[in-house]
Amino acid sequence: MSLSLAKSTWSAFEVFLSAQLNAITTQLLRAIDGTGGGTYNPSSVLAIGGSQGLRIEGTGGAARLKYNSRNVTRGMPNTARAINATWTLADDPHYWTHDDTTAADRLNWHLVGLPHGATLNTVTVRVTGTGTKPTTMPTARVYSVAHIGGTTSPLAAAVTDPSANDAAWQLDHTITTSSIGHVVDSTLYSYFVYVTGSNGSSGVTKVTGVEVTCAVTDQSEYNP
Numbered sequence: 742m743s744l745s746l747a748k749s750t751w752s753a754f755e756v757f758l759s760a761q762l763n764a765i766t767t768q769l770l771r772a773i774d775g776t777g778g779g780t781y782n783p784s785s786v787l788a789i790g791g792s793q794g795l796r797i798e799g800t801g802g803a804a805r806l807k808y809n810s811r812n813v814t815r816g817m818p819n820t821a822r823a824i825n826a827t828w829t830l831a832d833d834p835h836y837w838t839h840d841d842t843t844a845a846d847r848l849n850w851h852l853v854g855l856p857h858g859a860t861l862n863t864v865t866v867r868v869t870g871t872g873t874k875p876t877t878m879p880t881a882r883v884y885s886v887a888h889i890g891g892t893t894s895p896l897a898a899a900v901t902d903p904s905a906n907d908a909a910w911q912l913d914h915t916i917t918t919s920s921i922g923h924v925v926d927s928t929l930y931s932y933f934v935y936v937t938g939s940n941g942s943s944g945v946t947k948v949t950g951v952e953v954t955c956a957v958t959d960q961s962e963y964n965p
Contacts, residue, residue: 805959817951821850839938840945852932861923863954870910872944878902880937881916885930
């Protein structure tokens with residue numbers, strides 16, 4: 742803050758002009774209140790310089806830079822694990838494929854790096870099919886895994902591939918679990934989405950990626 746009409750030093754018995762007092766009053770009212778807080782709308786960039794920068798102190802959630810809640814989507818790394826041998830990993834292009842036409846076996850795709858304290862809202866599985874639309878369509882379901890005991894718990898109902906016909910099945914499409922509303926606790930749980938393959942089709946199920954949307958309210962590695 743610059744006090745443009747105020748002096749840095751004053752002499753004894755010097756006249757203090759009303760314009761100077763008004764300037765000081767006006768500009769002090771623009772200062773950040775470090776005790777009571779407030780809402781500020783700077784008209785230009787607020788830059789923090791110097792050799793020390795800005796440090797946020799406190800403990801727990803208070804030790805993070807806060808945001809208004811916003812949805813942030815991140816692609817998950819391909820950390821999937823095939824529970825059954827009917828799922829195989831293609832090298833290039835890089836995707837998982839299920840080509841057993843008689844068994845809807847399972848693939849577990851781990852949801853890595855979810856921000857502690859954020860709300861997990863949506864998990865999207867990207868799928869492409871070949872051949873005819875299966876009799877039994879692929880499904881996806883999101884789970885938590887307790888670090889103590891390893892118990893798995895579903896966070897939402899299973900969602901079935903929505904493809905209505907062969908053409909839709911053969912396009913890149915999604916199986917989306919929405920409105921999950923689970924508050925992530927990375928100190929006690931890990932998370933994954935399991936995907937079942939299809940059966941009753943002449944073709945195969947390809948899973949090419951997984952995306953996660955969380956509502957975040959502070960800065961983290963997930964939401965830098």
